Amino acid sequence: MKRLALLALLVPALAFADEPKPQAPVPAPKDAKPSVVERARLEIQPSGRSFKKIQIENPLGDVRVEGYDGTAIQIETRKQGPNEEAIDRLRVSLVPNPDGTVRMKTTADGGPESTPLARGSVRIDLIVRAPRDAHIEATSSSGQLEVSNMDAGGDLDSGSGKITVRNVAGELSTHSVSGPTSLTQVFGSVDAQIMSNDLALDSIGGERLIASVNQGKIEGRRVRSRNIELTTMHGNIVFEGEASLRGRFIISSLKGDIDVKLRRNGVMIVRARGSKVNLGSTAKAGPDGWVETQHGKLAANESPATVELRSREGTVDFSLVQW
DSSP states (O other): OOHHHHHHHHSGGGTTTTOOOBOOOEEOOTTOOOOEEEEEEEEEOOSSSOOOEEEEEETTSOEEEEEESOSSEEEEEEEEESSHHHHHTEEEEEEEOTTSEEEEEEEEBOOTTSOOOEETSOEEEEEEEEETTOEEEEEESSSOEEEEEESSOEEEEESSSOEEEEEEESOEEEEESSSOEEEEEEESOEEEEEEESOEEEEEEOSSEEEEEEEESOEEEEEEOOSEEEEEEEESOEEEEEEEOTTOEEEEEESSSOEEEEEEESSOEEEEEESSEEEOOTTOEEOTTSOEEEEESOOOTTOOOEEEEEEESSSEEEEEEOOO
């Protein structure tokens, strides 16, 4: 239980230098089940400069980062494997740098005489309590990434695990290959990219929101970003938000339906194109195939909010709402 804590405290800077090269896992038998669990806790105090960036690389399990009002980093690890020998080969390296950056990385040791670890037979889960003003950079393979209560944004990258963000300020970037992403109460610009799964947005309030899903749907509620670009290739977009003065919205899908409900502040011009378009009774179709409508009267020197909706093969619906 104390092996990790002693290693990190006594020789943190050597953790990467002496780290054996990981050995590629092999597929596990269908009936293989991990049976041994080891837990450890560690607290790191800043030495002079406060912690400003935390980098976490965990291809072996989940990562959960929780912000709090302290200055130390508190780490809880949970190792799981079929036996003690496998547990001993799991490593958590920790390198604090003088510039306020801390790097954490998990590996499974290998070697010419070591029995290969079956894929899925071992895992390391990390729970990190960090100062709220630290920037988070985290990557995982199939494990979940969860970040909450942070004030300096983050950059999250996952293979097939779910990404969950809650109550985070600052610029946020998320990338996922096949895992779903859920972003709630984000007060900063957002860039979210998914290859094949769904994106859920709730209470987003930054200057810019850019989101792209190749195969999957986008659902947004209570979004107040000024500049918004939402795109899907094969998936629907359902969006509720507020169009601010001089805001710019571009929402498009190749083969999905689009349903947008907006609350307006000032004048709004809406243009749409699709297999079927419904912008309300005041909309007019132009010779170029676009349907357009305007809400409110434009005064001199006033810039309206602009909304562009398009779907090549899907339907487009738009309506004004009162919150």
